[in-house]
Amino acid sequence: AQKITQTQPGMFVQEKEAVTLDCTYDTSDQSYGLFWYKQPSSGEMIFLIYQGSYDEQNATEGRYSLNFQKARKSANLVISASQLGDSAMYFCAMREDLNDYKLSFGAGTTVTVRA
Amino acid sequence: SAVISQKPSRDICQRGTSLTIQCQVDSQVTMMFWYRQQPGQSLTLIATANQGSEATYESGFVIDKFPISRPNLTFSTLTVSNMSPEDSSIYLCSVTGVFGEAFFGQGTRLTVV
Numbered sequence: 001a002q003k004i005t006q007t008q009p010g011m012f013v014q015e016k017e018a019v020t021l022d023c024t025y026d027t028s029d030q031s032y033g034l035f036w037y038k039q040p041s042s043g044e045m046i047f048l049i050y051q052g053s054y055d056e057q058n059a060t061e062g063r064y065s066l067n068f069q070k071a072r073k074s075a076n077l078v079i080s081a082s083q084l085g086d087s088a089m090y091f092c093a094m095r096e097d098l099n100d101y102k103l104s105f106g107a108g109t110t111v112t113v114r115a
Numbered sequence: 116s117a118v119i120s121q122k123p124s125r126d127i128c129q130r131g132t133s134l135t136i137q138c139q140v141d142s143q144v145t146m147m148f149w150y151r152q153q154p155g156q157s158l159t160l161i162a163t164a165n166q167g168s169e170a171t172y173e174s175g176f177v178i179d180k181f182p183i184s185r186p187n188l189t190f191s192t193l194t195v196s197n198m199s200p201e202d203s204s205i206y207l208c209s210v211t212g213v214f215g216e217a218f219f220g221q222g223t224r225l226t227v228v
Contacts, residue, residue, distance in 0.1 A: 033216075044219065044220075052214065101211045
């Protein structure tokens with residue numbers, strides 16, 4: 001079974017608007033971590049934001065925020081004030097066992113920002 | 116966050132040959148990870164490399180195909196052996212940050228012809 005599900009293969013957003021990327025996860029662990037990464041066409045993977053399962057507040061990092069709904073097992077990424085440089089593939093990932101550093105990645109969502 | 120240098124950044128290789136990818140970290144780390152990203156796909160963990168012990172491979176990956184070395188706490192290599200076109204992928208090494216997030220090298224874009 002998929003541990004991380006990203007249902008949006010591709011999205012278009014107008015420059016300066018906000019965009020929400022969906023991510024749902026599946027785990028029976030109580031302690032886990034959720035992450036978002038950006039992968040530009042160059043291929044590098046850039047860490048954006050982290051949410052711990054026990055964190056009561058949604059994580060924010062600059063223009064990135066994570067809408068964490070634990071009961072629904074969703075961890076959506078919101079990018080505010082989109083810029084052309086935000087055009088990239090975005091991956092949601094989860095670390096289930098806090099004693100194990102392996103990450104499971106979703107299929108990714110391609111974001112294209114239009115001028 | 117750690118600075119991770121990976122090389123080569125890209126290569127085109129003949130089938131049947133092998134390529135060794137190097138990963139250098141600017142600080143000592145206990146674990147290093149190797150991932151594969153096939154074209155248009157997500158990342159899949161190949162193995163975890165611990166210093167002083169054999170690498171731990173994920174299901175579907177074997178040491179004969181992907182031998183890994185970890186001679187010290189700042190360096191690791193991944194070899195892709197006896198390559199076929201199906202091995203064409205981006206290979207990434209990573210280390211773990213404070214929250215368990217992965218920090219990645221620049222990746223090696225491998226094309227097998």
